[in-house]
Amino acid sequence: MRFVPKFLLSAMAPEHFPTAARTFDAPEVAFLGRSNVGKSSLINTLLGSKEAKVSSTPGRTRAINFFALHDGTSQKHSQKPSMIFADLPGYGYAKISKSISAEWPTFIEPYLQEREQLALCVCLVDTNIPPQESDTQLITALRQMQRPHIVVGTKADRLGGNQLTKSLAALRKAHGVERVLPVSSKTQDGVKPLWAEILGVLPE
Template sequence: MQCSAQFLLSALSPAQFPQEDAPEIAFLGRSNVGKSSLLNALVGAKAAKVSSTPGRTRAINFFLIADARRAPQAVFADLPGYGYAKVAKSVSAGWQDFIDPYLATRQALALCVCLVDAKTPPQASDRQLLDWLRAAGREFIVVATKIDRLSGNERTRSLVALKRALDVDALLPVSAKTSYGVKELWERIETAAAEAAIG
């Protein structure tokens, strides 16, 4: 998809969230899983900051996505990572203060893109997030990131183990490095955004 991404704002409290006038896509996952990188791969630009220091993204960063050819516009929300031991308590406290409320009440939220690392064994924190989203009735897609780091056999094994542990039927393998799976993810995002715009 030909599109442009424009940084909108960083929010650290619900009062700072932008107006809800376009379908929103949230990127969720543990620190360092590749949220910002995947967002950049989708828009084909370095919109979101990528860092080798886990826990760098502390606010919800909102980006306005404008498709050159087609409506609707969308907003991408890059959320802070969770579940990383080295991340300061102040960051995990942020989850209760503004990320839980965001996920629970945000009307514009059309799809949660949940990222899990293809090379890391299934994590309890990922399962907890998915169970939370299921209970909240949120639509989500689970993607396995950094798939370029695994060989064919490792890939298959890892995807089977992740699916079972996370109790999901489908898992989309992606790589921000090679763009593997990025087109399929765009299709899911466009469908969710279009449905939200209509409904």
């Protein structure tokens, strides 16, 4: 399936979230992770576009950015999107962590806890660094909220085979998960398996 992405809006308050009337209740897939983990790069790789703004400055994304994905297999794109991608602000970067964490309760936590359309959370963790407590806290919170989620290890191309195996094992153990899916926005390794997980949110 091929999708045509379109930027919808940026939201910094629950009242700014896309309405059901605008998105036709399309299932939403949220991308979460620490600042500079590579969220925007991965979203762009998945979409085959540059809809998500990539910055070398960690913490630049301060709002939830919503993107509508329309079925691109038909000649005339339907007004109804097949699904929505939500790019959430990063967390855990020392210089801006206080301001980011202050914003989380105001609109990010309500989104994760209350958003009916939210069908899957894609939790990104960096395979090149040791497991981070902030990532464990997020994954634990999603588990407590009973939100469907998968854990994806980014920048996997930077590690050799044995190094990557050890990193993934350490991440699985630290975060208490059975699987961490390695991906690389640079080489696109792991992108097809990730798409298969994402497409699972679509109604049959």
